[in-house]
Amino acid sequence: MMNIFAVLIALRLIVSPASGSSERDVLEHLLSNYGTHSKAVRPVRNASDTIRVELRILIAQIIDIDEPKQQLIVNTWQKMSWKDEYMVWNPDDYGGLDVIHALPSQIWKPNIVLVENVDFFFSNYNKDVVLIIAADGSVIWYTLTMLRVSCKIHTRLFPFDVQQCTLTFMSWAYDMPSLDLTFVDDDDANQRIFNENGVWRFVDLDFKRVEKKYICCKHPYTQVIYTLTLKRQSEFYIYSMLIPSVLLTVITLMVLAIPPESGEKVALGITNLLAFILFQQLISDNMPPQGDEIPVITTYLFSMVILGVASIIETVFVLRLFHKPEDEPIPKAVVRFSSFIRLRKTTMTWKLVAKAVDKFMFIVFLMTASVMVLISYLLLLTGHVEGQEHIH
The missing domain is CATH 1.20.58.390 (Neurotransmitter-gated ion-channel transmembrane domain)
Structure with a gap:
């Protein structure tokens, strides 16, 4: 009887991670289960569930406005958050560890693209920036992103002109029943980090969510549209x-x-x-x-x-x-x-x-x-x- 009890304890120690496990142990344990699922498949246990993705954009700096080409180059701080049902663990089983980090290539992530993008490489995100994952499966991805977008420049009132450029974000693969993209409207989204320059003054960043229906598809796609308003420094x-x-x-x-x-x-x-x-x-x-x-x-x-x-x-x-x-x-x-x-x-x-x-x-x-x-x-x-x- 004692031998059977000792074997059960040994098996328990092998199966369950030890108290005080490192972040590496937690990640390896989760990815071992995650690896059985394709990273292209939405991380939901019920296929009918909708993943809610929240997007936040902060304008850090206007790099350039190429007026002859009608293009805007802007430096932004982006934040995306969603919930991954396959990246959930009990902190008590890992010595109270409730936050880990992972590379974007290791798990599923929403393929959010910029519609007005004119970057030759079409990629807007720094893929080396790690994800922050909480024990309940909440994933947050902070990225410092350089965007090059097309922007209609109105110069009739030059040099007293005010320009408005739109940044439209949407999922390229998932329609609304699969992925619901929305914006964040809180103190974090309303903070000002803009680095003033001598040419353009940051006036406002307005955002809204729309549902866009395309001929190709049965369901609409959700879009988050940021409208950046700039005023030229005319002195x-x-x-x-x-x-x-x-x-x-x-x-x-x-x-x-x-x-x-x-x-x-x-x-x-x-x-x-x-x-x-x-x-x-x-x-x-x-x-x-x-x-x-x-x-x-x-x-x-x-x-x-x-x-x-x-x-x-x-x-x-x-x-x-x-x-x-x-x-x-x-x-x-x-x-x-x-x-x-x-x-x-x-x-x-x-x-x-x-x-x-x-x-x-x-x-x-x-x-x-x-x-x-x-x-x-x-x-x-x-x-x-x-x-x-x-x-x-």
Whole structure:
């Protein structure tokens, strides 16, 4: 009888892990049972059960917004959690050990993908980051993830634009009865870890869950959609683009104010025109292909280029009048026009006619440039106010 009792105790010690077992012992014991099941099969004992996967995204840093390609590169902290019914143990049998760690390749994990992904390798997760597994089968996977996504860039109000990019996550293989993807809305999900940069300001990260039905499949798929709202820091562009472009507009007017006898009108006009073209090129190099909308600042600079070309044409015409022979008769209509512009009657010469034309065109160009500046400012201001209201 005593021998039988001793054998039972020995068998008990062999079958049951000893008190104070290490994390390795727990994992090996669980994986020995887990290995009989394919890692592609959902870890549920009842096939009709639905696995609930919770997703949390935190925006850590905006790496880059490639506006010509309309792509966003963002660094995120991701958290996924679910329950694995085959990774359950009694902590009392293992010396109170209630948490272990495992590699993602060792057990089943949800194949959550990013719909807007444009990464060539299509993989978003760092597969070397271990999973945290609790004794009740709860699995948590924290990953530091670099995402490259397509994002429609709206540049009409550049540099006062507000951009919104969506990150849509869903399971690529499991429909809603098999896997229910949802988001986490608690203090952990609402924390701010964003690292500010000098170009974009993080405004908001909104999230929602939707059920999407596809033609291919009987049941809908659950999606979690994060909407990232960013506002461009406009101070740099104000001092480097907007203010210089307005000053160049003033210089364009000064071309008409220089006396014809100075001999510098054409040179100043051409130099100023080249500066406008350079500004326009610098802006267009950083803008996406302008198919459905054109930035207000691009329209303004284009109008100033036209104004610059017109000022050069006017200058050539005025110089031609200024250097006409004095004995060439002046038409009466030109004399009346020049006298009206100069607001005094005097013996009219071609040089005075040229200066009268310069004065008249200066007034016309001043009014045109003022209207263009005012319209552009109002458009930017209105769009900026609408963007602020949309944010709030």
